[in-house]
Amino acid sequence: MTSAWELEKLCAQIMDKHIKYFTDLLGAENIITDDQKLAWARDYTKAYTINPRFVVFPQTTIQVSEIVKYCNTHKIAIVPSGGRTGLSGGAVATEGEIVVSTRRMTKVFEINSIEKTIHVQAGVVTKDLQKKALENNLYFPVDFASSGSSHIGGNIATNAGGIKVIRYGLTRAWVLGLQAVLADGTILDMNNACLKNNTGYDLKELFIGSEGTLGIITEALIKLTTPPNDLVVSLLAAPSLEKVLELFSLSQSMKLPLTAYEFFTQFGLLRVQEHTELQNPFEKLYPFYALVETEKTGDDHDKKLEAFIEKALEEGLVVDGVQAQNSQQAKDFWGLRENISESISAIEVAHKNDISLPLSKLAIFCSELETLIKTQYPGFEVVLFGHIGDGNLHVNYIKPKDMDKTEFYKFAHHADEAMFSLVKKYGGSVSAEHGIGLVKKDFLHYTRSPEEIRTMKLIKKALDPNSIMNPGKIF
Numbered sequence: 001m002t003s004a005w006e007l008e009k010l011c012a013q014i015m016d017k018h019i020k021y022f023t024d025l026l027g028a029e030n031i032i033t034d035d036q037k038l039a040w041a042r043d044y045t046k047a048y049t050i051n052p053r054f055v056v057f058p059q060t061t062i063q064v065s066e067i068v069k070y071c072n073t074h075k076i077a078i079v080p081s082g083g084r085t086g087l088s089g090g091a092v093a094t095e096g097e098i099v100v101s102t103r104r105m106t107k108v109f110e111i112n113s114i115e116k117t118i119h120v121q122a123g124v125v126t127k128d129l130q131k132k133a134l135e136n137n138l139y140f141p142v143d144f145a146s147s148g149s150s151h152i153g154g155n156i157a158t159n160a161g162g163i164k165v166i167r168y169g170l171t172r173a174w175v176l177g178l179q180a181v182l183a184d185g186t187i188l189d190m191n192n193a194c195l196k197n198n199t200g201y202d203l204k205e206l207f208i209g210s211e212g213t214l215g216i217i218t219e220a221l222i223k224l225t226t227p228p229n230d231l232v233v234s235l236l237a238a239p240s241l242e243k244v245l246e247l248f249s250l251s252q253s254m255k256l257p258l259t260a261y262e263f264f265t266q267f268g269l270l271r272v273q274e275h276t277e278l279q280n281p282f283e284k285l286y287p288f289y290a291l292v293e294t295e296k297t298g299d300d301h302d303k304k305l306e307a308f309i310e311k312a313l314e315e316g317l318v319v320d321g322v323q324a325q326n327s328q329q330a331k332d333f334w335g336l337r338e339n340i341s342e343s344i345s346a347i348e349v350a351h352k353n354d355i356s357l358p359l360s361k362l363a364i365f366c367s368e369l370e371t372l373i374k375t376q377y378p379g380f381e382v383v384l385f386g387h388i389g390d391g392n393l394h395v396n397y398i399k400p401k402d403m404d405k406t407e408f409y410k411f412a413h414h415a416d417e418a419m420f421s422l423v424k425k426y427g428g429s430v431s432a433e434h435g436i437g438l439v440k441k442d443f444l445h446y447t448r449s450p451e452e453i454r455t456m457k458l459i460k461k462a463l464d465p466n467s468i469m470n471p472g473k474i475f
């Protein structure tokens with residue numbers, strides 16, 4: 001019988017063999033085996049115990065293919081990793097996986113002004129892609145607070161949303177072609193540069209939102225558009241959430257050229273003020289705020305916006321309002337919204353959630369949620385903000401001061417179950433834009449039917465029979 005000591009020695013030899021293979025393949029500078037690897041093996045969630053085998057940084061698709069082939073042969077699990085800004089525990093290695101980071105896959109191959117496309121490697125940072133597009137008088141509209149760190153590959157793998165979805169849609173709408181490496185190392189080029197290509201299954205769609213469970217995205221051909229005209233940012237104070245929603249309906253009926261419609265509460269504003277240099281632009285505090293961004297599309301834009309605000313004031317939907325007078329002020333107003341998540345995390349112990357509901361059900365859902373939390377989880381503060389024009393709410397529970405952290409997270413998990421039952425009741429989704437990862441895998445069935453989940457598992461099995469691609473995520 002093999003002794004524990006012999007087993008340990010054997011494991012160390014096998015590990016050395018793997019490390020030698022990857023060092024030879026990628027060079028010593030493209031592999032991290034010491035404790036620094038921990039930082040590369042987690043995303044923005046902090047709840048998991050991290051345990052990666054090591055981290056590798058390929059630079060080419062061929063290298064990714066060789067890495068994956070080797071892992072498949074040796075049945076070693078892989079965690080694909082981008083900018084690690086994910087909020088669902090997707091790019092998290094907890095079981096001795098090898099982390100494959102796209103950090104050094106940052107090539108921009110071509111930007112085509114006629115086709116309005118950009119061909120990039122998966123590790124290009126979202127903000128850099130946006131900048132590159134603008135330098136060529138083009139525009140990539142997927143945007144959110146973490147776009148300075150997230151990668152385009154991560155955006156595609158999570159089908160990221162953000163602040164401009166109401167006008168431009170999710171990441172899916174901007175992916176024209178995709179290259180991915182399958183679990184057996186096959187390099188799959190999907191679609192070409194054609195907008196129209198009805199020739200069988202559209203395989204690239206499978207990889208969008210697949211959270212690294214079907215393959216590693218290595219390159220993408222991204223659609224771009226023309227930059228918007230000047231944008232006007234208004235911050236409107238509302239007396240209740242219902243009024244924020246009615247205000248949105250009014251903006252639709254008055255055909256306001258919206259590019260964003262976001263909301264937050266007094267709690268969020270106060271935390272941002274505490275954590276950043278940003279100031280409250282109003283003389284006093286209000287319970288709810290709507291950030292309304294419009295595009296100057298025609299000569300009548302200003303008149304339209306003015307008429308909208310007048311009507312909103314008349315109808316009591318809005319009690320106060322300010323309009324950004326210059327680009328710095330517009331940035332500051334956006335800062336009040338975009339810094340909420342980070343400010344709450346810096347000041348409070350919070351449990352975050354991202355859900356969506358049909359717009360018509362948002363008000364009743366929020367009111368029932370409030371009652372539920374008040375009665376069953378007394379002491380929990382519920383903080384809401386988000387892309388409300390898309391029916392997307394970020395729900396944060398804040399830990400009561402006198403509650404132990406572990407106990408709080410346990411309660412929060414229970415509170416999630418109760419909340420997701422409400423989400424289900426009103427036909428919503430347990431994850432609007434952050435994905436499932438580890439965080440929500442227990443709750444997938446609240447939004448997806450058993451038949452859907454079974455079909456997803458069949459696809460996973462067909463493409464990754466050894467389950468080496470981000471195993472344990474989603475299912």
Ligand SMILES: Cc1cc2nc3c(=O)[nH]c(=O)nc-3n(C[C@H](O)[C@H](O)[C@H](O)COP(=O)(O)OP(=O)(O)OC[C@H]3O[C@@H](n4cnc5c(N)ncnc54)[C@H](O)[C@@H]3O)c2cc1C
Pocket residue numbers: 043044079080081082083084085086087089090091092102122143144145146147149150151152153154155156157158159160161162163211212213215216217218341342433434437470473
């Ligand atoms: C402050 C803040 C604000 C945010 N706001 C928003 C928002 O408004 N809207 C929104 O949608 N998200 C938001 N997010 C979440 C996050 O930024 C997005 O999910 C983003 O798309 C993740 O990209 P990433 O490169 O950081 O991916 P990572 O976190 O590295 O990975 C995310 C998932 O994708 C997989 N993956 C990464 N790269 C690849 C690849 N090349 N091939 C295959 N799989 C891959 C990983 O395995 C993981 O499952 C926010 C996050 C923060 C911290």
